[in-house]
Amino acid sequence: MIIPAVTPNATYDFADEVRHGLSRRGQKELPSKYLYDEVGSALFEVISYLPEYGLTRADERLLRRYAGEIVDRVPAPVAVAELGSGSGKKTRWLLEELCRRQRTSYYPVEISRSALDMCERELRDIDAISIVGFEREYLDGLSEVTTYRQKNQRLLVLFLGSTIGNFDRPAGVKFLADVRRILDPGDFLLLGTDLEKPAEQLVRAYDDELGVTAAFNLNLLARINRELGANFDLSQFAHVARINRKARSVEMHLESRRLQRVKIPAARVTIEFQEGETIWTESSHKYSAMEMFKTAREAGFRCEAQWIDAEWPFAENLLVAA
Numbered sequence: 036m037i038i039p040a041v042t043p044n045a046t047y048d049f050a051d052e053v054r055h056g057l058s059r060r061g062q063k064e065l066p067s068k069y070l071y072d073e074v075g076s077a078l079f080e081v082i083s084y085l086p087e088y089g090l091t092r093a094d095e096r097l098l099r100r101y102a103g104e105i106v107d108r109v110p111a112p113v114a115v116a117e118l119g120s121g122s123g124k125k126t127r128w129l130l131e132e133l134c135r136r137q138r139t140s141y142y143p144v145e146i147s148r149s150a151l152d153m154c155e156r157e158l159r160d161i162d163a164i165s166i167v168g169f170e171r172e173y174l175d176g177l178s179e180v181t182t183y184r185q186k187n188q189r190l191l192v193l194f195l196g197s198t199i200g201n202f203d204r205p206a207g208v209k210f211l212a213d214v215r216r217i218l219d220p221g222d223f224l225l226l227g228t229d230l231e232k233p234a235e236q237l238v239r240a241y242d243d244e245l246g247v248t249a250a251f252n253l254n255l256l257a258r259i260n261r262e263l264g265a266n267f268d269l270s271q272f273a274h275v276a277r278i279n280r281k282a283r284s285v286e287m288h289l290e291s292r293r294l295q296r297v298k299i300p301a302a303r304v305t306i307e308f309q310e311g312e313t314i315w316t317e318s319s320h321k322y323s324a325m326e327m328f329k330t331a332r333e334a335g336f337r338c339e340a341q342w343i344d345a346e347w348p349f350a351e352n353l354l355v356a357a
């Protein structure tokens with residue numbers, strides 16, 4: 036079952052955020068959550084198979100190998116919520132392990148309706164599972180999930196794929212603290228974090244040879260054309276992945292190939308782009324294994340266990356709400 040979005044103003048909000056982000060003085064920006072419409076969610080699935088993008092496979096290796104250990108640490112009865120589940124493919128390992136022990140309610144929370152549909156199709160064959168998906172932003176969805184939990188039931192929240200890396204470090208701590216406030220003491224958060232690696236490897240991961248990540252990024256302009264009636268000429272923007280050493284992140288930008296003006300009727304603006312000017316669309320922050328212990332404490336959690344993939348440095352961190 037999917038609880039659909041309750042956002043009659045969705046187009047208006049999108050238009051508002053596009054106008055705001057592109058009219059800024061200095062660096063133009065668009066929120067990364069808008070990368071995920073039907074096309075974007077499908078392209079993200081393809082990215083997870085690219086040889087250059089080892090992140091999803093590392094996350095999956097850890098979940099497959101340690102699902103039993105992770106589940107052993109979370110006392111039953113437990114319900115599972117997942118923030119930004121995407122297709123939910125690698126979540127199968129955990130859910131199968133849990134469902135062998137108890138009937139399990141699984142609540143994916145997704146901004147992308149098509150990701151939620153994929154997720155339900157992907158996991159509904161697991162024995163002893165019940166799936167209720169929420170087409171919501173992370174915190175709104177999680178708050179709603181808590182109204183479904185039964186007495187004495189613990190919540191295991193999953194935030195996989197290093198999606199936390201889309202927040203800058205202070206915003207990441209604030210987000211985790213907001214999650215903590217929604218939870219009860221003794222609830223769990225399994226947090227995937229991509230670890231630091233050489234700059235060339237990271238640039239390749241976010242600018243693959245086939246151009247799938249470029250298409251994923253450019254689709255944001257195509258989406259603005261489709262939904263807000265804009266006239267972006269996609270051939271006049273280039274996908275760029277760049278390292279921000281100070282922030283310890285990889286940034287995705289869309290760079291204007293020439294001086295140009297773009298009309299966005301539903302946002303009631305015309306935006307001018309200089310040659311070489313960029314729109315910043317996403318950041319992926321990278322972590323050291325140790326820093327998650329401190330980050331967890333600052334957000335009101337305790338890091339109870341951590342598993343690290345040796346092939347593609349990536350950590351699965353099991354946090355307990357203090």
Ligand SMILES: C[S@@+](CC[C@H](N)C(=O)[O-])C[C@H]1O[C@@H](n2cnc3c(N)ncnc32)[C@H](O)[C@@H]1O
Binds near residue numbers: 079150173
């Ligand atoms: C980087 S993908 C990760 C997907 C999956 N968890 C994985 O590890 O492969 C981020 C997912 O979060 C969803 N998402 C992004 N921003 C969101 C928001 N503000 N609220 C809810 N979901 C969001 C996207 O639709 C996307 O499916």
